[in-house]
Amino acid sequence: MNGVKERELINEIRERNIEKSSGLRKNVLMSEFTTFRVGGPARLFFEPEDENILIEVLKLFKEYDVPFQIIGNGSNILVRDEGFDGAILRIGKSPNEVEVSGNNLNAPAGVLLSYVSKLALDNGLSGLEFASGIPGSVGGAVFMNAGAYGAEVSDIFKSSKILYLSNFKIEKTDKSKMDFSYRHSILENEDSMPTGIVLSAEFELKFDDKEKISERMKDYNSRRIAKQPLNLPSAGSFFKRPEGNFAAKLIEDSGLKGLCLGNAAVSEKHAGFIVNRGGASASDIIMLMNIVRETVYDRFGVMLEPEVRIIGE
Numbered sequence: 001m002n003g004v005k006e007r008e009l010i011n012e013i014r015e016r017n018i019e020k021s022s023g024l025r026k027n028v029l030m031s032e033f034t035t036f037r038v039g040g041p042a043r044l045f046f047e048p049e050d051e052n053i054l055i056e057v058l059k060l061f062k063e064y065d066v067p068f069q070i071i072g073n074g075s076n077i078l079v080r081d082e083g084f085d086g087a088i089l090r091i092g093k094s095p096n097e098v099e100v101s102g103n104n105l106n107a108p109a110g111v112l113l114s115y116v117s118k119l120a121l122d123n124g125l126s127g128l129e130f131a132s133g134i135p136g137s138v139g140g141a142v143f144m145n146a147g148a149y150g151a152e153v154s155d156i157f158k159s160s161k162i163l164y165l166s167n168f169k170i171e172k173t174d175k176s177k178m179d180f181s182y183r184h185s186i187l188e189n190e191d192s193m194p195t196g197i198v199l200s201a202e203f204e205l206k207f208d209d210k211e212k213i214s215e216r217m218k219d220y221n222s223r224r225i226a227k228q229p230l231n232l233p234s235a236g237s238f239f240k241r242p243e244g245n246f247a248a249k250l251i252e253d254s255g256l257k258g259l260c261l262g263n264a265a266v267s268e269k270h271a272g273f274i275v276n277r278g279g280a281s282a283s284d285i286i287m288l289m290n291i292v293r294e295t296v297y298d299r300f301g302v303m304l305e306p307e308v309r310i311i312g313e
């Protein structure tokens with residue numbers, strides 16, 4: 001990122017008096033904003049407090065030619081050790097409350113899935129049980145059609161307010177336009193950058209007995225505790241499920257369970273997870289990822305695709 005442009009952008013932000021509302025900070029360590037707990041500094045970091053400021057900031061990025069990346073709760077990203085030489089835009093602030101009306105639940109993008117699923121339970125609404133243990137935001141979950149235990153976002157998704165990056169227009173987008181499939185939505189791009197920013201999502205749930213909803217949540221969460229290395233930082237399952245197979249099984253059958261590189265390791269508990277054993281670098285994790293991909297390919301002819309998005313040069 002060009003230093004002159006950076007200074008001009010910051011001056012413009014100060015002149016417009018939006019420094020505070022845009023959440024502007026400089027040289028922010030991304031290890032603090034990712035569940036992997038790794039990642040170097042983002043040169044600029046923004047967390048706009050509402051949609052208008054978000055649009056204003058995006059327009060300024062365009063005007064000053066600032067490369068940027070969007071993040072939610074950072075539970076499915078890996079930021080390189082060199083950091084990101086541009087602006088990270090975190091969709092975290094949620095000025096609006098989650099609204100529950102009948103069997104519909106409308107949540108701002110920055111709200112955590114654990115929070116909305118608990119709220120659904122409190123209102124006797126079923127459908128979000130699968131999401132209660134996923135440590136992501138509503139926006140991140142819609143973007144990648146998050147799912148678990150045979151359910152996924154698309155099952156309950158009704159519509160989203162999306163800010164499209166091609167024209168900075170906000171449109172209410174319903175399910176038929178989302179092109180949902182396994183860990184995919186229309187917002188996914190070739191690179192890690194979404195084509196639009198989810199601002200909120202409306203879920204259509206079903207009335208059910210609170211006890212039954214609570215039992216299902218407890219069941220899913222105890223299965224997670226039993227099978228996943230939740231005591232160590234990670235980004236969840238590192239690889240997408242290859243068609244007709246399971247990444248964890250292929251990795252385990254390739255003899256890679258427990259393999260370490262520096263402080264990164266293929267989890268002993270769940271071979272689909274790469275974990276940070278403490279002080280791992282992003283390059284350890286990326287090298288380990290490559291070893292896993294190559295070994296599984298040599299052994300089974302399957303090239304695993306990362307589900308985790310890698311940010312940085």
Ligand SMILES: Cc1cc2nc3c(=O)[nH]c(=O)nc-3n(C[C@H](O)[C@H](O)[C@H](O)COP(=O)(O)OP(=O)(O)OC[C@H]3O[C@@H](n4cnc5c(N)ncnc54)[C@H](O)[C@@H]3O)c2cc1C
Nearest residue numbers: 072073074075076136137139140141143146147148198236
């Ligand atoms: C322990 C653990 C368990 C996990 N279990 C599961 C699981 O069971 N199922 C599952 O699907 N995932 C799982 N994950 C992965 C992750 O939690 C989900 O993918 C989650 O939906 C990511 O949301 P996020 O807000 O953290 O997104 P981030 O990691 O911040 O971002 C991920 C992608 O989403 C985009 N994005 C984020 N917010 C928005 C937005 N508002 N609008 C548009 N794009 C956006 C980003 O640009 C990025 O490309 C797990 C992760 C961990 C650490």
